[in-house]
Amino acid sequence: xxAFLESLSRLPGVEFVLLISHDGVxxxxxRGCSESAYEExxxxxxxxxxxxxxxxxxxxxxxxxERAFLRGARGTLVLxxxxxxxxxxxxxxxxxxxxxxxxMDSVLARIERARHGRSQVAPGTCTPAGMPEPxxxxxxxxxGVATEESLQPDPHHGHSPSN
Amino acid sequence: xxxxxxxxxYGRIRRARRALAADPSPRNYLALAxxxxxxxxxxxxxxxxxxxxxxxxxxxQLARYYQxxxxxxxxxxxxxxxxxLAFSPRAPLWRELCEILIESDELTRAEEELNRWLATGDHxxxxxxxGRVLLARFYADRGRTQGRAAMAALDQAIARLPNDLRPLRxxxxxxxxxxxxxxxxxxxxxxxxxxxxxxxxEGRYRTLAARAEGAPSIERALFEVERSGRLAGEEGGEGxxxxxxxxxxxxxxxxxxxxxxxxxxxxxxxxxxQGPKGATAERTARTVQSILAxxxxxxxxxxxxxxxxxxxxxxxxTLSIAPGEQDAGALLCSGPLGRGREEMLLGMAGLNAATAxxxxxxxxxxxx
Numbered sequence: 001x002x003a004f005l006e007s008l009s010r011l012p013g014v015e016f017v018l019l020i021s022h023d024g025v026x027x028x029x030x031r032g033c034s035e036s037a038y039e040e041x042x043x044x045x046x047x048x049x050x051x052x053x054x055x056x057x058x059x060x061x062x063x064x065x066e067r068a069f070l071r072g073a074r075g076t077l078v079l080x081x082x083x084x085x086x087x088x089x090x091x092x093x094x095x096x097x098x099x100x101x102x103x104m105d106s107v108l109a110r111i112e113r114a115r116h117g118r119s120q121v122a123p124g125t126c127t128p129a130g131m132p133e134p135x136x137x138x139x140x141x142x143x144g145v146a147t148e149e150s151l152q153p154d155p156h157h158g159h160s161p162s163n
Numbered sequence: 164x165x166x167x168x169x170x171x172x173y174g175r176i177r178r179a180r181r182a183l184a185a186d187p188s189p190r191n192y193l194a195l196a197x198x199x200x201x202x203x204x205x206x207x208x209x210x211x212x213x214x215x216x217x218x219x220x221x222x223x224q225l226a227r228y229y230q231x232x233x234x235x236x237x238x239x240x241x242x243x244x245x246x247x248l249a250f251s252p253r254a255p256l257w258r259e260l261c262e263i264l265i266e267s268d269e270l271t272r273a274e275e276e277l278n279r280w281l282a283t284g285d286h287x288x289x290x291x292x293x294g295r296v297l298l299a300r301f302y303a304d305r306g307r308t309q310g311r312a313a314m315a316a317l318d319q320a321i322a323r324l325p326n327d328l329r330p331l332r333x334x335x336x337x338x339x340x341x342x343x344x345x346x347x348x349x350x351x352x353x354x355x356x357x358x359x360x361x362x363x364x365e366g367r368y369r370t371l372a373a374r375a376e377g378a379p380s381i382e383r384a385l386f387e388v389e390r391s392g393r394l395a396g397e398e399g400g401e402g403x404x405x406x407x408x409x410x411x412x413x414x415x416x417x418x419x420x421x422x423x424x425x426x427x428x429x430x431x432x433x434x435x436x437q438g439p440k441g442a443t444a445e446r447t448a449r450t451v452q453s454i455l456a457x458x459x460x461x462x463x464x465x466x467x468x469x470x471x472x473x474x475x476x477x478x479x480x481t482l483s484i485a486p487g488e489q490d491a492g493a494l495l496c497s498g499p500l501g502r503g504r505e506e507m508l509l510g511m512a513g514l515n516a517a518t519a520x521x522x523x524x525x526x527x528x529x530x531x
Contacts, residue, residue: 070473
């Protein structure tokens with residue numbers, strides 16, 4: 001996960017990247033050009049702001065914002081929220097929130113995919129609903145059964161190499 | 164080439180002057196100012212802008228052009244000072260350079276130059292100017308950290324310039340503005356010891372002495388300023404105001420665009436709303452004001468400086484808010500905001516317009 005954040009922190013103008021849970025607990029962080037370590041306070045203040053925004057927009061019947069930014073004279077705070085976590089990026093004065101829009105979306109999507117992959121995809125390649133994974137459109141050497149090196153010994157009926 | 168340009172510019176300026184004489188409109192004032200600026204006659208360009216602004220005080224384009232010409236003049240002087248400093252660095256040049264930067268609100272550049280100046284030696288004047296920079300930053304941000312830094316820098320300047328009233332006065336203003344009356348009274352007493360018998364200082368001392376009892380400490384006063392975002396005595400801050408008409412024209416222009424759901428201008432507890440009506444308008448205005456308050460507080464706590472844009476995106480569309488010092492413009496649209504609208508919105512903040520008696524005004528804060 002830190003590797004995902006580090007790719008974002010290497011973008012020009014990015015000072016700090018932080019992934020927090022919705023209740024404000026820091027999950028992971030990566031430092032860009034910033035020297036200071038302030039992930040705890042940043043996580044607390046950011047989640048408080050996000051909660052405030054949720055409360056403020058609720059009377060209008062709006063869903064919580066998916067993306068928000070706060071642009072100040074000395075930097076910008078950008079938030080991108082997903083169902084499980086919130087990605088926070090602190091930008092320097094010279095960078096604009098639009099500069100990191102795509103990168104943040106892709107990093108958060110990768111984080112979500114990684115999370116779903118770990119928790120939901122079983123070794124028997126079954127989806128959570130119990131349906132078998134559809135066959136890929138193009139056979140590859142990694143996940144197809146047609147290649148010799150991908151054949152695994154059957155633990156019940158076959159012979160193990162040591163036998 | 165320059166000679167040719169100058170000859171050609173004479174003709175263009177003459178034509179622009181004739182057009183202005185025939186029709187003294189903001190557009191013609193702007194055209195003549197631009198021609199003067201192109202001919203490198205910045206003083207004339209500024210004079211025309213001032214004349215135009217006297218006739219049309221609410222014209223935003225003229226006001227912006229005037230600021231641009233002033234900025235370009237400042238930049239030219241700064242470049243001269245940098246050249247001069249490279250050959251023969253001396254205190255008056257450093258001081259002028261830093262004062263220009265402070266007055267033009269380029270605090271980071273001013274701080275960098277002051278640090279370069281201080282690296283050449285321990286100059287008391289540089290310490291005083293550094294105190295002014297940090298003070299200006301505190302007045303803009305209103306954060307505790309900035310307040311403490313400003314206080315420390317002013318104390319250093321006072322220690323180095325014990326008989327100079329300027330750092331003492333800056334400290335007195337700072338303490339008065341944050342509401343630390345007891346410390347302000349002590350500072351006024353120190354000012355009087357430097358300049359005894361000054362009537363204005365004696366008056367201030369008496370006022371502060373009357374308020375000193377039960378006054379908060381500096382740290383408590385700074386905390387209160389950070390929390391509320393307001394300096395002492397700023398509750399009814401009345402600055403120069405433009406009329407409600409110019410803001411309403413802008414709001415109407417926004418509201419005519421197809422994907423705009425609401426356009427708002429918020430000042431104090433009053434909001435001008437174009438788009439939604441009745442209870443929805445009131446709820447929207449209340450939401451914008453709440454978002455504004457919590458975002459300003461978050462910005463101060465995070466040390467982001469003065470907040471000048473807040474944007475939320477979601478299934479509801481895009482809500483963009485451009486806060487000024489006392490007011491804010493907001494736009495709710497179903498699609499992306501776009502560059503043009505963003506610039507217009509940022510221009511709306513800081514107009515400081517009158518909102519009373521307007522037909523589209525709602526008072527979402529009225530019952531609080």
